[in-house]
Amino acid sequence: DAKTTQPNSMESNEEEPVHLPCNHSTISGTDYIHWYRQLPSQGPEYVIHGLTSNVNNRMASLAIAEDRKSSTLILHRATLRDAAVYYCILAGSGSRLTFGEGTQLTVNP
């Protein structure tokens, strides 16, 4: 599986937008970009996924670079509940997920 690179940690203020970056320069044409998050003492939770086009859902938006070598998860208005570890994962259709260490997001009140 292709690898992803994420910052270890990021900070944001409540009610401000958050842009979480992910680099994946060795992504293959069939790899989907998945984002999961893990709140403290809980199992991971699906956030969003995409292949080539930008995607929006009720939780977040996913912006994918034209060359697909990077992507950004966008939380439009961070809340204290969004404090979590965010994982960017590449996986082909039906493939298993390989979790890295993710980005620890801290949201300040």
Add this chain to the structure above:
Amino acid sequence: NAGVTQTPKFRVLKTGQSMTLLCAQDMNHEYMYWYRQDPGMGLRLIHYSVGEGTTAKGEVPDGYNVSRLKKQNFLLGLESAAPSQTSVYFCAGRTSGSYEQYFGPGTRLTVT
């Protein structure tokens, strides 16, 4: 619906003891997965199943066995526990054709 549930939530074992972790789901998942998560690290896949009666090895399968006799249940067994197996264990499920894995709340296992 209960979703994905795990039993037990906590367990302490002595080295050499055995135990079975149960994952149950009522979401009609064809695919089920067992992961472990060590402190400060991401999840690592132990074993998985693509359907009732099937199992396959993941990234870190040594020391574990699994069974999927019924579609709704996926069991993870430790035959002879070792301190290196102290971890939090997560189960997950996914339906065929969906990309979203649903995770259980985890089992915290300590082996002394």
